[in-house]
Amino acid sequence: MLLSIAHIIRSKKIILASGSPRRKEILSNAGLKVDIIPSKFEENLDKTTYKDTFEYAIDTSYHKGLEVVDRMINEGKEFDLVIAADTIVTMNDKIFEKPRSMEDAVEMLKGFRGLSHVVYTGVTLIFNEGGKRNIERFHCGTQVKFSNVDLKTIEAYVSTGESMDKAGGYGIQALGGSLVEEIKGDYFNVMGLPLNSLFKRIYDHYQANSD
Amino acid sequence: MLLSIAHIIRSKKIILASGSPRRKEILSNAGLKVDIIPSKFEENLDKTTYKDTFEYAIDTSYHKGLEVVDRMINEGKEFDLVIAADTIVTMNDKIFEKPRSMEDAVEMLKGFRGLSHVVYTGVTLIFNEGGKRNIERFHCGTQVKFSNVDLKTIEAYVSTGESMDKAGGYGIQALGGSLVEEIKGDYFNVMGLPLNSLFKRIYDHYQANSD
Numbered sequence: 001m002l003l004s005i006a007h008i009i010r011s012k013k014i015i016l017a018s019g020s021p022r023r024k025e026i027l028s029n030a031g032l033k034v035d036i037i038p039s040k041f042e043e044n045l046d047k048t049t050y051k052d053t054f055e056y057a058i059d060t061s062y063h064k065g066l067e068v069v070d071r072m073i074n075e076g077k078e079f080d081l082v083i084a085a086d087t088i089v090t091m092n093d094k095i096f097e098k099p100r101s102m103e104d105a106v107e108m109l110k111g112f113r114g115l116s117h118v119v120y121t122g123v124t125l126i127f128n129e130g131g132k133r134n135i136e137r138f139h140c141g142t143q144v145k146f147s148n149v150d151l152k153t154i155e156a157y158v159s160t161g162e163s164m165d166k167a168g169g170y171g172i173q174a175l176g177g178s179l180v181e182e183i184k185g186d187y188f189n190v191m192g193l194p195l196n197s198l199f200k201r202i203y204d205h206y207q208a209n210s211d
Numbered sequence: 212m213l214l215s216i217a218h219i220i221r222s223k224k225i226i227l228a229s230g231s232p233r234r235k236e237i238l239s240n241a242g243l244k245v246d247i248i249p250s251k252f253e254e255n256l257d258k259t260t261y262k263d264t265f266e267y268a269i270d271t272s273y274h275k276g277l278e279v280v281d282r283m284i285n286e287g288k289e290f291d292l293v294i295a296a297d298t299i300v301t302m303n304d305k306i307f308e309k310p311r312s313m314e315d316a317v318e319m320l321k322g323f324r325g326l327s328h329v330v331y332t333g334v335t336l337i338f339n340e341g342g343k344r345n346i347e348r349f350h351c352g353t354q355v356k357f358s359n360v361d362l363k364t365i366e367a368y369v370s371t372g373e374s375m376d377k378a379g380g381y382g383i384q385a386l387g388g389s390l391v392e393e394i395k396g397d398y399f400n401v402m403g404l405p406l407n408s409l410f411k412r413i414y415d416h417y418q419a420n421s422d
Binding site for chain 1: 214240241242361368371383384388391392394396397398406
């Protein structure tokens with residue numbers, strides 16, 4: 001859908017407030033050119049204050065985005081849109097983020113075997129309309145069912161090092177994909193950005209403002 | 212799961228009987244080293260003779276694999292496993308393969324909008340056990356729901372040229388991913404290979420034969 005307003009999008013300065021190579025890849029594969037400014041927001045919100053786990057992800061993405069916007073304004077930099085996102089894995093109301101160690105990753109993945117968990121990505125879009133900020137916050141959940149693999153497979157997977165920088169301790173787009181039996185929802189959301197709903201929001205915004 | 216028998220797999224000569232860059236990418240990202248020998252089988256089986264559409268995909272993969280195996284044997288080449296696959300899109304019992312033209316692609320994609328279709332990949336594994344062929348055939352279906360995008364978006368998408376070499380006229384891993392609202396099943400299956408079930412089969416075969 002962005003394709004039909006490509007002439008509008010091309011003129012926009014869009015910032016991705018994330019250092020994740022996977023988020024960058026999703027956007028560039030889908031034809032959206034962005035500049036990367038990783039957020040320096042420390043991901044330290046108190047998880048216990050959120051009734052729903054995805055609210056934590058939305059709030060974290062919000063603070064990531066705001067930090068980048070504030071920094072750009074301080075440095076006198078121009079932008080049209082800042083995209084910020086935070087991805088978490090949840091099972092039984094527990095939040096799993098990046099593992100703290102290899103042992104932690106093995107523990108997470110052991111618990112996922114043969115069961116379904118949900119990957120939530122919270123997204124904040126900060127549009128700059130002539131100095132006025134227009135903020136949209138949303139989330140997307142994808143259900144992921146793991147194969148019931150043996151412990152040796154989990155340990156061999158974690159020993160490849162792929163787990164360490166990924167929420168839930170696996171990367172669906174690489175080796176970790178073979179651990180996943182099926183998903184229900186947006187695949188790219190599991191990688192870190194809900195491509196379809198993100199594009200819908202951007203389209204709706206610029207479409208509405210182009211009429 | 213392949214990881215825990217990596218020492219066995221590494222010694223095997225595995226052939227992918229497909230020229231699809233996407234199938235090669237799925238396997239190499241998942242850590243499986245293969246040689247590529249694209250099949251020369253002309254995909255011309257009579258679709259009307261199949262009760263279930265996926266049987267057509269399985270049979271096509273079977274003939275693709277056999278052609279490569281026969282050619283290798285004629286040329287005196289060794290192999291341990293040939294992997295062959297065929298991917299089709301089906302909606303209302305109709306089979307959609309690669310579009311014949313840009314207009315054909317637009318027609319296909321127009322019809323998918325706002326609805327769900329199923330992507331089937333038929334797979335044939337031909338194991339070579341000391342000259343004895345051991346053949347496994349299976350299929351995997353993934354449900355794909357398209358966004359209800361406007362015709363301009365479909366036309367803009369097809370004009371990028373991405374449709375032409377892909378069953379159903381879209382590539383989920385690239386620009387086409389933004390047309391997809393959600394999937395149910397194996398994502399890699401939509402790209403052309405059901406990674407999880409493929410690995411399970413290979414694992415089961417070599418695990419059984421290693422005990």
